[in-house]
Amino acid sequence: MTDTPVLSVRNLVVEIPTRHGLLRPVDDVSYDIEAGEILGVVGESGAGKSMTGNAVIGLLDPPARITSGEILLSGQPIHNLERSALRRLRGKKMGMIFQDPLTSLNPLLTIGDQLSETILEHLDISQTQARKRAIAALEEVGIPAASARINSYPHEFSGGMRQRVVIALALCAEPDLIIADEPTTALDVSVQAQIMALLKRLCRDRGVAVMLVTHDMGVIAEAADRVAVMYAGRLAELGAVREVLTNARHPYTAGLMASTPLASQGRKRLRQIPGAMPRLGALPTGCAFHPRCDHAQDQCRQEPGPTLDRCDGRAACWFPIGADTKEEAQA
Amino acid sequence: MLAYIIRRVFQSALVLLVVGLVAFSMFSFVGDPVDNMLGQERTQADIERLRETLGLDQPFVVQYWRFLEQAAQGNFGLSYRQGRPVAEILVERLPATLELAFVSGLMALFGGIALGIFTAIRRRGVSANIIMTASLIGVSLPTFLIGILLIYLFSVELGWLPSFGRGEVTRIGNWTTGFLTTSGLKALILPAITLGLYQMTLIMRLVRTEMLEVLRMDYIRFARARGIREKSVNFRHALKNTLVPVITITGLQLGSIIAFAIITETVFQWPGVGLLFINAIQFVDIPVMAAYLMMISVMFVGINLIVDMLYFAIDPRLRADRTAGGH
Ligand SMILES: Nc1ncnc2c1ncn2[C@@H]1O[C@H](COP(=O)(O)OP(=O)(O)OP(=O)(O)O)[C@@H](O)[C@H]1O
Numbered sequence A: 001m002t003d004t005p006v007l008s009v010r011n012l013v014v015e016i017p018t019r020h021g022l023l024r025p026v027d028d029v030s031y032d033i034e035a036g037e038i039l040g041v042v043g044e045s046g047a048g049k050s051m052t053g054n055a056v057i058g059l060l061d062p063p064a065r066i067t068s069g070e071i072l073l074s075g076q077p078i079h080n081l082e083r084s085a086l087r088r089l090r091g092k093k094m095g096m097i098f099q100d101p102l103t104s105l106n107p108l109l110t111i112g113d114q115l116s117e118t119i120l121e122h123l124d125i126s127q128t129q130a131r132k133r134a135i136a137a138l139e140e141v142g143i144p145a146a147s148a149r150i151n152s153y154p155h156e157f158s159g160g161m162r163q164r165v166v167i168a169l170a171l172c173a174e175p176d177l178i179i180a181d182e183p184t185t186a187l188d189v190s191v192q193a194q195i196m197a198l199l200k201r202l203c204r205d206r207g208v209a210v211m212l213v214t215h216d217m218g219v220i221a222e223a224a225d226r227v228a229v230m231y232a233g234r235l236a237e238l239g240a241v242r243e244v245l246t247n248a249r250h251p252y253t254a255g256l257m258a259s260t261p262l263a264s265q266g267r268k269r270l271r272q273i274p275g276a277m278p279r280l281g282a283l284p285t286g287c288a289f290h291p292r293c294d295h296a297q298d299q300c301r302q303e304p305g306p307t308l309d310r311c312d313g314r315a316a317c318w319f320p321i322g323a324d325t326k327e328e329a330q331a
Numbered sequence B: 001m002l003a004y005i006i007r008r009v010f011q012s013a014l015v016l017l018v019v020g021l022v023a024f025s026m027f028s029f030v031g032d033p034v035d036n037m038l039g040q041e042r043t044q045a046d047i048e049r050l051r052e053t054l055g056l057d058q059p060f061v062v063q064y065w066r067f068l069e070q071a072a073q074g075n076f077g078l079s080y081r082q083g084r085p086v087a088e089i090l091v092e093r094l095p096a097t098l099e100l101a102f103v104s105g106l107m108a109l110f111g112g113i114a115l116g117i118f119t120a121i122r123r124r125g126v127s128a129n130i131i132m133t134a135s136l137i138g139v140s141l142p143t144f145l146i147g148i149l150l151i152y153l154f155s156v157e158l159g160w161l162p163s164f165g166r167g168e169v170t171r172i173g174n175w176t177t178g179f180l181t182t183s184g185l186k187a188l189i190l191p192a193i194t195l196g197l198y199q200m201t202l203i204m205r206l207v208r209t210e211m212l213e214v215l216r217m218d219y220i221r222f223a224r225a226r227g228i229r230e231k232s233v234n235f236r237h238a239l240k241n242t243l244v245p246v247i248t249i250t251g252l253q254l255g256s257i258i259a260f261a262i263i264t265e266t267v268f269q270w271p272g273v274g275l276l277f278i279n280a281i282q283f284v285d286i287p288v289m290a291a292y293l294m295m296i297s298v299m300f301v302g303i304n305l306i307v308d309m310l311y312f313a314i315d316p317r318l319r320a321d322r323t324a325g326g327h
């Protein structure tokens, strides 16, 4: 392992031109993911989590496009690659797992066909070898009797098993980075834990970097090493899971935590953050969170939220929680 | 699956019985064939003899049963007009219609699928939009008008292609084919386009709609996320998933190509069963009309049945008996 992070996102901006003006679903987002590390990405619906993942893997739906910033994969810039070069990286260097295993698999192709096809696309091996690798990939994700089931169609598997197949597909050409967009949201609670355990194990054993998008703070607490909190297209907070969960610096993170039931918090009363996240077309001036923030001051209403550097690279807030008053006065 | 097939076959038989009844009823309700067949100088004895030969003196149910029995053996009696067995006339005329339907069916199917895929994949492109607009014209112009326009352009103005008939045909056993001579092939072009154009635009629009639908599915996105090349995404993953509805419609269209051939055959004086039917109507030649009706409905029902079987071949989810369990 080298020091270069597997994924390095630098000041990424994604814009969508619409009739009502330019929208920025991803606004100046920067983070790294190291090999073997799971970065959790949380935030309310519409915060730009999926958009960030799609931008990284190069599958933004037009008219959305990257307008500035950099994406480095193992140190190599990939945000400006042409389509075919980017396609060759997908599956081989980075893979993606979607939310719904029921719709992620082509119903008319056997899972063996879908696996072999992916393997043959990226590796220069024979049909029979590809078949063997496909079986190995299924075994690795815990499909029982893999060699017997390889000729089955997706509908012959249960939801949890299908998500295992999806993971096998995403990993079969051994990528360094996996973007998992809500991989357990559509599954039974009991199956969720198994799938998360599987992802964690694969990440640890293979040294894969994982970007784990989720709404579930429990999943974050359980699986992630670091966590990025997004709000209205921007990073609100970024830090080690334990730090962020127990000692949030951004008021939005604190609000999120207070509204999530976590075993570690005991039986505290749950509190909702008042109001809703603003639509992208109607962002308030100043910090996008200020209308919902208990701590908002004049500066928050007038100046756009600061970058993370403002608070040791942790929180994008003018008045982070726990900062001493002297620092506030200076700003 | 077997139970399903048996049920469908049973339904098909029922449909054919009803069509048979309609076809047969024409004998008793439309005109008096005896009047048509015998000239002015007929005697009462002539009339009686003919009624007996044609079986017209029996009660309705008996006649219907005899009709079905005979029809099942391909025997539709004598043509009122030509005095020859209807089956013989049909067999003589059928190759012309089948060859025409075959060529325009192929054109409609392959042209429609190719254009449908093209306009779906390049949906923002200029040429795709031109094709889509042109296809609107194809759908809205009546067949006979297209035929007449083609004749005007290619036969009258340019003089490249013949405007009527089958050209020179070659006889192989009972079959006459226009495929083997240049004039036969040239004669086929305009009628085939006329007959197939509507079906082609229909299939094209269907393939395009289905394709656009499928291209939005998660599994297409996932295939792209795995680095599968566009060609494979479009043709292996997407196209196959559009095929079920396309096959249904295409199958049904195939039936209507043969039925619609009436108009094209009339415009181009194409000596097939369609033209035969039109002429039969003019002369109230009931046996020919009845036989034609029966033949067309057998084809429709047969094609439908085949289409249903094809579902099973394409979509594994319908092949319930294959399920290996594990739910
Ligand atoms: N074509 C588009 N036109 C305008 N706005 C769009 C378009 N596509 C996405 N958006 C907006 O981009 C924002 C980011 O969407 P994204 O899917 O990344 O959210 P998310 O954080 O993944 O939410 P969720 O938790 O619901 O998955 C949303 O506010 C969405 O409304």
Ligand SMILES: [Mg+2]
Pocket: A049, A050, A051, A181
């Ligand atoms: Mg999302």
